[in-house]
Amino acid sequence: MRTHGWSGTTPADDTEAVERIIAAARTAIERSGADFTMAEIARDLGVTRQTVYRYFANADALLTATALTETGRFLDVLAAHLDHLTDPAEAVVEGIAYTLESLTADKYLGLLLTPGRAGASSPGITSDTALTFGRSILERFAVDWAAAGIDDRRLDELVEHMLRIVQSFVLDPGRPPRQGADLRAYLTTWVAPALRT
Incomplete structure (x- = not known):
């Protein structure tokens, strides 16, 4: 030193x-x-x-480290918000919706998950930083992933899929943007079935 x-x-x-x-x-x-x-x-x-x-x-590495340090609070809040959901599909739908709704209020979460911000030199939403962050989100869910038939490889793929969905909504929220019950209904129709097969 x-x-x-x-x-x-x-x-x-x-x-x-x-x-x-x-x-x-x-x-x-x-x-x-x-x-x-x-x-x-x-x-x-x-x-x-x-x-x-x-x-x-x-500066990108420092920005990413700072954002990761600060988003620990978001992970705690998200885990508490989802602690009653043990069904994988319900937990993933609510996890994506809640994360999207939190992006505007949590500047550090926005730094990690908004394209062109933290980790700008990385490949984007599927950067190692984003994937590690996404995995830490899923590991805090009250879901027994193994009992649901989702092994480590599939859990990593689920993280990638969730991050790609978040990125899609960030880049183009829709016209009009989906929020609240409408957002959750959309995700339940198009995301949840993949976790129920």
Whole structure:
């Protein structure tokens, strides 16, 4: 760990350094959105850009790490919202609908799941970051996936499918955009049957 800079208070270890960098990124996102620079983060921390680059390869990597850290709260809220649903089809329908409805209110979730935001240099909605995030969502569901006949490979495919559905609705919400009961009825008609076969 570098020992110079840090506005006179050197982190105890690399873990603390990463936490401080993510906290600075969070402040930058709150101040001006996702278009911060590594120089801005370094200036806020009182370190050189090289120090920030030691922990994060670029601004996209830092943005993604910050968004993942912050979306933990969303995962907790989503898990509590779905904790009574044990049917895979019902849980997936409600999970997609609730996530879509939360995108506008949760800026960090939006950073992860809106094309061209966090992970902009990645292949998009099926980036490793998005797939890992999606898998962590499904693993918090109150569904017994194995009892439902969905093994790890199929669960990964389900994550991809759910992310592609979310992306589709983000890119084109429809005219008029589906919301509430209408959105859930649509997903129940066209998504749920795949989980009931």
